[in-house]
Amino acid sequence: GENVEQHPSTLSVQEGDSAVIKCTYSDSASNYFPWYKQELGKGPQLIIDIRSNVGEKKDQRIAVTLNKTAKHFSLHITETQPEDSAVYFCAASRNGNNRLAFGKGNQVVVIP
Amino acid sequence: EPEVTQTPSHQVTQMGQEVILRCVPISNHLYFYWYRQILGQKVEFLVSFYNNEISEKSEIFDDQFSVERPDGSNFTLKIRSTKLEDSAMYFCASSAYPETEAFFGQGTRLTVV
Numbered sequence: 001g002e003n004v005e006q007h008p009s010t011l012s013v014q015e016g017d018s019a020v021i022k023c024t025y026s027d028s029a030s031n032y033f034p035w036y037k038q039e040l041g042k043g044p045q046l047i048i049d050i051r052s053n054v055g056e057k058k059d060q061r062i063a064v065t066l067n068k069t070a071k072h073f074s075l076h077i078t079e080t081q082p083e084d085s086a087v088y089f090c091a092a093s094r095n096g097n098n099r100l101a102f103g104k105g106n107q108v109v110v111i112p
Numbered sequence: 113e114p115e116v117t118q119t120p121s122h123q124v125t126q127m128g129q130e131v132i133l134r135c136v137p138i139s140n141h142l143y144f145y146w147y148r149q150i151l152g153q154k155v156e157f158l159v160s161f162y163n164n165e166i167s168e169k170s171e172i173f174d175d176q177f178s179v180e181r182p183d184g185s186n187f188t189l190k191i192r193s194t195k196l197e198d199s200a201m202y203f204c205a206s207s208a209y210p211e212t213e214a215f216f217g218q219g220t221r222l223t224v225v
């Protein structure tokens with residue numbers, strides 16, 4: 001099955017700086033790559049997703065890039081703010097929300 | 113904003129006991145999912161459910177597990193005879209379609225003692 005690896009496990013950034021989280025996946029048939037943000041006491045919340053027919057997608061301060069050849073995708077957060085502090089999960093699947101394979105999560109800490 | 117709600121937030125049960133985890137998906141959603149996360153490990157897919165049937169299930173979802181939509185609003189996960197290794201955070205999710213945003217509940221932390 002699909003295996004998703006996520007790096008780094010923790011990331012501290014100064015407020016205003018950019019944060020980048022990278023994920024790799026193993027199944028070349030995966031075509032859906034969502035990113036989730038999880039705040040304390042809450043479930044994962046979708047923040048952005050990308051499908052394999054595009055290489056980049058942007059939504060305000062958040063962007064995701066996908067390299068199908070290398071089988072990796074990255075989340076970019078620009079102008080980080082304290083409210084960006086959370087655990088971020090990447091995931092991949094062949095079929096939308098079915099059998100999403102998650103990365104282990106990345107704790108992002110934005111230092112004011 | 114619509115949300116998926118799960119009850120209870122924390123359940124402690126003795127090994128061998130049956131537990132039922134409850135979820136109320138978003139009202140107009142048709143696709144339902146259970147995922148779990150053992151402490152320190154990845155979130156893992158358990159099962160997806162559509163039109164009153166299981167669509168897909170993982171290797172984890174063995175005969176000890178079952179899902180049900182007993183009425184028009186609830187979606188439940190039953191574990192018949194809990195084991196210590198079933199201790200985990202269980203997340204319910206729902207989506208309007210399999211390819212649209214999945215909304216996750218806040219999770220139920222199951223502790224088997």
